[in-house]
Amino acid sequence: MAITGALGGIGRGFADMFLAEGAVVSVSDLTAPTNLPDNMFGYACDVGDETAMVGFIDEAEAKSGPIDIFISNAGVGFDDGREGNAAGASNQSWETSWAVNVMASVYAARRLIPSWKARGGGRFVIVSSAAGLLNQIGSASYSATKHAVLGFAEAMAIEHQADGISVHAVCPQYVRTNMTKGMSFAENNKDGLLEPSDVANALKVSISKNEFLVLSHPVVGDYFKAKAMDYDRYISGMAKLRSKLNLTDVKL
Numbered sequence: 001m002a003i004t005g006a007l008g009g010i011g012r013g014f015a016d017m018f019l020a021e022g023a024v025v026s027v028s029d030l031t032a033p034t035n036l037p038d039n040m041f042g043y044a045c046d047v048g049d050e051t052a053m054v055g056f057i058d059e060a061e062a063k064s065g066p067i068d069i070f071i072s073n074a075g076v077g078f079d080d081g082r083e084g085n086a087a088g089a090s091n092q093s094w095e096t097s098w099a100v101n102v103m104a105s106v107y108a109a110r111r112l113i114p115s116w117k118a119r120g121g122g123r124f125v126i127v128s129s130a131a132g133l134l135n136q137i138g139s140a141s142y143s144a145t146k147h148a149v150l151g152f153a154e155a156m157a158i159e160h161q162a163d164g165i166s167v168h169a170v171c172p173q174y175v176r177t178n179m180t181k182g183m184s185f186a187e188n189n190k191d192g193l194l195e196p197s198d199v200a201n202a203l204k205v206s207i208s209k210n211e212f213l214v215l216s217h218p219v220v221g222d223y224f225k226a227k228a229m230d231y232d233r234y235i236s237g238m239a240k241l242r243s244k245l246n247l248t249d250v251k252l
Protein backbone atom coordinates (compact mmCIF):
# COMPACT_ATOMS: atom_id res chain seq x y z
CA MET A 1 0.00 0.00 0.00
CA ALA A 2 1.11 3.61 -0.51
CA ILE A 3 0.44 6.95 1.21
CA THR A 4 1.34 10.50 0.14
CA GLY A 5 2.12 13.41 2.46
CA ALA A 6 3.15 10.95 5.18
CA LEU A 7 6.14 12.68 6.77
CA GLY A 8 3.95 13.18 9.85
CA GLY A 9 0.39 14.09 10.75
CA ILE A 10 -2.60 12.12 9.47
CA GLY A 11 -0.54 10.38 6.76
CA ARG A 12 1.85 8.92 9.31
CA GLY A 13 -1.15 7.94 11.46
CA PHE A 14 -2.50 5.89 8.52
CA ALA A 15 0.96 4.40 7.90
CA ASP A 16 1.37 3.27 11.52
CA MET A 17 -2.13 1.77 11.56
CA PHE A 18 -1.64 -0.24 8.35
CA LEU A 19 1.86 -1.35 9.46
CA ALA A 20 0.36 -2.66 12.71
CA GLU A 21 -2.15 -4.60 10.57
CA GLY A 22 0.78 -6.32 8.82
CA ALA A 23 1.00 -4.25 5.62
CA VAL A 24 4.15 -3.21 3.80
CA VAL A 25 3.76 0.56 3.57
CA SER A 26 5.32 2.94 1.02
CA VAL A 27 5.26 6.50 2.37
CA SER A 28 6.14 9.64 0.46
CA ASP A 29 6.37 13.37 1.04
CA LEU A 30 8.14 16.36 -0.51
CA THR A 31 11.28 14.99 1.17
CA ALA A 32 11.54 11.23 1.73
CA PRO A 33 10.55 10.18 5.26
CA THR A 34 13.53 8.58 7.03
CA ASN A 35 14.22 6.53 10.20
CA LEU A 36 11.30 4.29 9.37
CA PRO A 37 10.38 0.97 11.01
CA ASP A 38 10.82 -2.33 9.15
CA ASN A 39 8.33 -2.75 6.28
CA MET A 40 7.87 1.02 5.86
CA PHE A 41 9.76 2.57 2.95
CA GLY A 42 10.21 6.28 2.25
CA TYR A 43 10.14 8.12 -1.09
CA ALA A 44 10.33 11.75 -2.19
CA CYS A 45 7.37 12.79 -4.34
CA ASP A 46 5.87 16.17 -5.17
CA VAL A 47 2.30 15.00 -5.71
CA GLY A 48 1.40 18.02 -7.81
CA ASP A 49 3.77 16.80 -10.52
CA GLU A 50 2.36 13.89 -12.55
CA THR A 51 5.80 12.53 -13.50
CA ALA A 52 6.84 12.47 -9.84
CA MET A 53 3.57 10.74 -8.84
CA VAL A 54 3.99 8.07 -11.51
CA GLY A 55 7.62 7.65 -10.44
CA PHE A 56 6.57 7.10 -6.81
CA ILE A 57 3.94 4.52 -7.74
CA ASP A 58 6.29 2.66 -10.09
CA GLU A 59 9.22 2.65 -7.62
CA ALA A 60 7.01 1.54 -4.74
CA GLU A 61 5.53 -1.29 -6.85
CA ALA A 62 8.99 -2.37 -8.05
CA LYS A 63 10.20 -2.62 -4.43
CA SER A 64 7.15 -3.87 -2.55
CA GLY A 65 4.83 -5.41 -5.15
CA PRO A 66 1.50 -4.20 -6.57
CA ILE A 67 -0.21 -1.41 -4.61
CA ASP A 68 -3.60 -2.62 -3.32
CA ILE A 69 -4.50 0.48 -1.29
CA PHE A 70 -3.50 4.04 -2.23
CA ILE A 71 -4.09 6.93 0.17
CA SER A 72 -3.97 10.38 -1.42
CA ASN A 73 -3.36 12.33 1.76
CA ALA A 74 -0.95 15.18 0.97
CA GLY A 75 -2.69 18.52 1.27
CA VAL A 76 -2.07 22.23 1.56
CA GLY A 77 -4.09 25.09 2.96
CA PHE A 78 -3.51 28.80 2.56
CA ASP A 79 -5.11 31.74 4.28
CA ASP A 80 -7.27 33.68 1.84
CA GLY A 81 -9.35 36.77 2.17
CA ARG A 82 -6.98 38.59 4.48
CA GLU A 83 -7.51 41.61 2.26
CA GLY A 84 -11.25 41.51 2.88
CA ASN A 85 -11.86 39.65 -0.39
CA ALA A 86 -12.76 35.93 -0.51
CA ALA A 87 -11.07 35.78 -3.92
CA GLY A 88 -8.06 37.70 -2.65
CA ALA A 89 -5.53 34.84 -2.49
CA SER A 90 -2.78 34.84 -5.09
CA ASN A 91 -3.09 32.75 -8.23
CA GLN A 92 -0.07 30.83 -6.98
CA SER A 93 -1.96 29.78 -3.81
CA TRP A 94 -4.93 28.70 -5.92
CA GLU A 95 -2.76 26.79 -8.40
CA THR A 96 -0.79 24.99 -5.67
CA SER A 97 -4.03 24.11 -3.86
CA TRP A 98 -5.50 22.78 -7.10
CA ALA A 99 -2.38 20.74 -7.92
CA VAL A 100 -1.90 19.21 -4.47
CA ASN A 101 -5.48 18.93 -3.20
CA VAL A 102 -7.09 17.83 -6.48
CA MET A 103 -4.80 16.86 -9.36
CA ALA A 104 -2.58 14.60 -7.21
CA SER A 105 -5.54 12.22 -6.77
CA VAL A 106 -6.29 12.38 -10.50
CA TYR A 107 -2.65 11.55 -11.37
CA ALA A 108 -2.50 8.60 -8.96
CA ALA A 109 -5.86 7.22 -10.04
CA ARG A 110 -4.96 7.59 -13.72
CA ARG A 111 -1.89 5.39 -13.14
CA LEU A 112 -3.51 2.81 -10.85
CA ILE A 113 -6.97 2.24 -12.38
CA PRO A 114 -5.81 0.25 -15.46
CA SER A 115 -3.80 -2.22 -13.35
CA TRP A 116 -6.59 -2.45 -10.74
CA LYS A 117 -9.14 -3.19 -13.47
CA ALA A 118 -6.83 -5.89 -14.84
CA ARG A 119 -6.35 -7.39 -11.35
CA GLY A 120 -10.05 -7.19 -10.38
CA GLY A 121 -9.95 -4.36 -7.84
CA GLY A 122 -8.19 -1.94 -5.54
CA ARG A 123 -8.91 0.63 -2.87
CA PHE A 124 -8.41 4.40 -3.30
CA VAL A 125 -8.63 6.70 -0.29
CA ILE A 126 -8.86 10.47 -0.75
CA VAL A 127 -8.29 12.73 2.22
CA SER A 128 -10.68 15.61 1.64
CA SER A 129 -11.88 17.45 4.75
CA ALA A 130 -14.98 18.57 6.61
CA ALA A 131 -14.28 21.68 4.47
CA GLY A 132 -15.14 19.52 1.44
CA LEU A 133 -18.66 18.94 2.82
CA LEU A 134 -19.05 22.25 4.62
CA ASN A 135 -16.50 25.09 4.41
CA GLN A 136 -13.25 26.41 5.88
CA ILE A 137 -13.84 29.95 7.07
CA GLY A 138 -10.90 32.09 5.93
CA SER A 139 -9.78 29.90 3.03
CA ALA A 140 -11.84 29.85 -0.15
CA SER A 141 -9.04 28.01 -1.98
CA TYR A 142 -8.98 25.20 0.60
CA SER A 143 -12.80 24.95 0.66
CA ALA A 144 -13.13 24.92 -3.13
CA THR A 145 -10.37 22.35 -3.75
CA LYS A 146 -11.56 20.04 -0.95
CA HIS A 147 -15.08 20.15 -2.50
CA ALA A 148 -13.55 19.45 -5.91
CA VAL A 149 -11.63 16.39 -4.78
CA LEU A 150 -14.74 15.04 -3.05
CA GLY A 151 -16.49 15.33 -6.41
CA PHE A 152 -13.64 13.41 -8.02
CA ALA A 153 -13.87 10.72 -5.33
CA GLU A 154 -17.62 10.35 -6.00
CA ALA A 155 -17.05 10.15 -9.76
CA MET A 156 -14.40 7.48 -9.31
CA ALA A 157 -16.60 5.46 -6.94
CA ILE A 158 -19.52 5.59 -9.38
CA GLU A 159 -17.43 4.84 -12.46
CA HIS A 160 -15.47 1.94 -10.98
CA GLN A 161 -17.74 0.15 -8.51
CA ALA A 162 -18.35 -2.49 -11.18
CA ASP A 163 -14.56 -2.94 -11.52
CA GLY A 164 -14.22 -3.89 -7.84
CA ILE A 165 -12.54 -0.58 -6.98
CA SER A 166 -13.57 0.83 -3.59
CA VAL A 167 -13.24 4.54 -2.93
CA HIS A 168 -13.30 6.28 0.43
CA ALA A 169 -13.42 10.03 1.12
CA VAL A 170 -12.03 11.02 4.52
CA CYS A 171 -13.61 14.23 5.81
CA PRO A 172 -12.18 15.12 9.22
CA GLN A 173 -12.77 18.27 11.15
CA TYR A 174 -9.81 19.42 13.26
CA VAL A 175 -6.90 17.01 13.92
CA ARG A 176 -3.69 17.71 15.85
CA THR A 177 -1.04 18.06 13.11
CA ASN A 178 1.26 20.74 11.70
CA MET A 179 -1.71 22.09 9.77
CA THR A 180 -3.60 23.05 12.93
CA LYS A 181 -0.59 23.93 15.11
CA GLY A 182 -1.17 27.36 16.65
CA MET A 183 -4.72 27.61 15.20
CA SER A 184 -6.66 28.53 18.33
CA PHE A 185 -10.08 27.82 16.72
CA ALA A 186 -8.92 24.22 16.10
CA GLU A 187 -7.08 23.72 19.36
CA ASN A 188 -10.08 24.91 21.40
CA ASN A 189 -12.81 23.64 19.06
CA LYS A 190 -16.09 22.68 20.71
CA ASP A 191 -16.27 19.52 18.58
CA GLY A 192 -12.80 18.42 19.74
CA LEU A 193 -9.33 18.11 18.27
CA LEU A 194 -8.67 14.49 17.28
CA GLU A 195 -5.32 12.69 17.00
CA PRO A 196 -4.11 11.25 13.66
CA SER A 197 -4.61 7.75 15.10
CA ASP A 198 -8.34 8.52 15.59
CA VAL A 199 -8.67 9.33 11.87
CA ALA A 200 -6.78 6.12 11.00
CA ASN A 201 -9.17 4.11 13.19
CA ALA A 202 -12.17 5.75 11.51
CA LEU A 203 -10.78 4.71 8.11
CA LYS A 204 -10.29 1.15 9.37
CA VAL A 205 -13.94 0.98 10.45
CA SER A 206 -15.15 2.45 7.12
CA ILE A 207 -13.03 -0.05 5.17
CA SER A 208 -14.58 -2.92 7.16
CA LYS A 209 -18.05 -1.61 6.19
CA ASN A 210 -17.00 -0.57 2.66
CA GLU A 211 -18.36 2.89 3.47
CA PHE A 212 -17.59 5.78 1.08
CA LEU A 213 -17.66 8.64 3.58
CA VAL A 214 -15.20 8.41 6.48
CA LEU A 215 -16.41 10.65 9.28
CA SER A 216 -13.85 10.65 12.06
CA HIS A 217 -15.96 13.43 13.62
CA PRO A 218 -19.55 12.06 13.38
CA VAL A 219 -20.94 15.56 14.10
CA VAL A 220 -19.75 16.57 10.60
CA GLY A 221 -22.37 14.16 9.22
CA ASP A 222 -25.03 15.98 11.25
CA TYR A 223 -23.87 19.39 9.96
CA PHE A 224 -23.84 18.04 6.39
CA LYS A 225 -27.42 16.76 6.73
CA ALA A 226 -28.53 20.11 8.19
CA LYS A 227 -26.85 21.91 5.26
CA ALA A 228 -28.68 19.70 2.75
CA MET A 229 -31.99 20.31 4.50
CA ASP A 230 -31.68 24.11 4.51
CA TYR A 231 -28.80 25.59 2.51
CA ASP A 232 -29.72 29.23 3.27
CA ARG A 233 -29.85 28.59 7.02
CA TYR A 234 -26.41 26.96 6.73
CA ILE A 235 -24.94 29.99 4.87
CA SER A 236 -26.41 32.43 7.41
CA GLY A 237 -25.16 30.32 10.33
CA MET A 238 -21.65 30.17 8.87
CA ALA A 239 -21.70 33.92 8.13
CA LYS A 240 -22.72 34.56 11.74
CA LEU A 241 -19.86 32.37 12.95
CA ARG A 242 -17.48 34.16 10.55
CA SER A 243 -18.53 37.57 11.93
CA LYS A 244 -17.66 36.42 15.46
CA LEU A 245 -14.22 35.10 14.49
CA ASN A 246 -10.92 36.85 14.30
CA LEU A 247 -9.36 35.37 11.13
CA THR A 248 -6.04 34.83 12.93
CA ASP A 249 -7.90 32.19 15.04
CA VAL A 250 -8.55 30.08 11.91
CA LYS A 251 -5.15 30.69 10.28
CA LEU A 252 -4.09 27.70 8.15
Ligand SMILES: NC(=O)c1ccc[n+]([C@@H]2O[C@H](COP(=O)([O-])OP(=O)(O)OC[C@H]3O[C@@H](n4cnc5c(N)ncnc54)[C@H](O)[C@@H]3O)[C@@H](O)[C@H]2O)c1
Nearest residue numbers: 005009010030046047073074075129172174175177178179
Ligand atom coordinates in the same frame (compact mmCIF):
# COMPACT_ATOMS: atom_id res chain seq x y z
N1 LIG B 1 -5.28 18.55 10.44
C1 LIG B 1 -6.58 18.77 10.19
O1 LIG B 1 -7.30 19.32 11.02
C2 LIG B 1 -7.18 18.31 8.90
C3 LIG B 1 -8.59 18.32 8.78
C4 LIG B 1 -9.17 17.90 7.59
C5 LIG B 1 -8.39 17.46 6.55
N2 LIG B 1 -7.02 17.46 6.68
C6 LIG B 1 -6.25 16.97 5.54
O2 LIG B 1 -5.44 15.91 5.98
C7 LIG B 1 -4.33 15.78 5.08
C8 LIG B 1 -3.06 15.64 5.90
O3 LIG B 1 -2.81 16.86 6.57
P1 LIG B 1 -2.25 16.94 8.06
O4 LIG B 1 -3.29 17.57 8.89
O5 LIG B 1 -1.68 15.64 8.48
O6 LIG B 1 -1.14 18.07 7.93
P2 LIG B 1 0.42 17.94 7.66
O7 LIG B 1 0.84 19.31 7.29
O8 LIG B 1 1.08 17.27 8.81
O9 LIG B 1 0.50 16.93 6.42
C9 LIG B 1 0.40 17.34 5.09
C10 LIG B 1 1.60 16.79 4.37
O10 LIG B 1 1.45 17.03 2.98
C11 LIG B 1 2.74 17.30 2.49
N3 LIG B 1 2.70 18.01 1.22
C12 LIG B 1 2.34 19.29 0.97
N4 LIG B 1 2.52 19.58 -0.33
C13 LIG B 1 3.00 18.45 -0.91
C14 LIG B 1 3.39 18.11 -2.23
N5 LIG B 1 3.33 19.01 -3.23
N6 LIG B 1 3.83 16.85 -2.46
C15 LIG B 1 3.91 15.96 -1.46
N7 LIG B 1 3.58 16.21 -0.19
C16 LIG B 1 3.11 17.45 0.06
C17 LIG B 1 3.41 18.15 3.57
O11 LIG B 1 4.82 18.15 3.45
C18 LIG B 1 2.90 17.46 4.83
O12 LIG B 1 3.81 16.50 5.33
C19 LIG B 1 -4.37 17.01 4.18
O13 LIG B 1 -4.94 16.66 2.93
C20 LIG B 1 -5.28 17.96 4.93
O14 LIG B 1 -5.90 18.89 4.07
C21 LIG B 1 -6.41 17.87 7.82
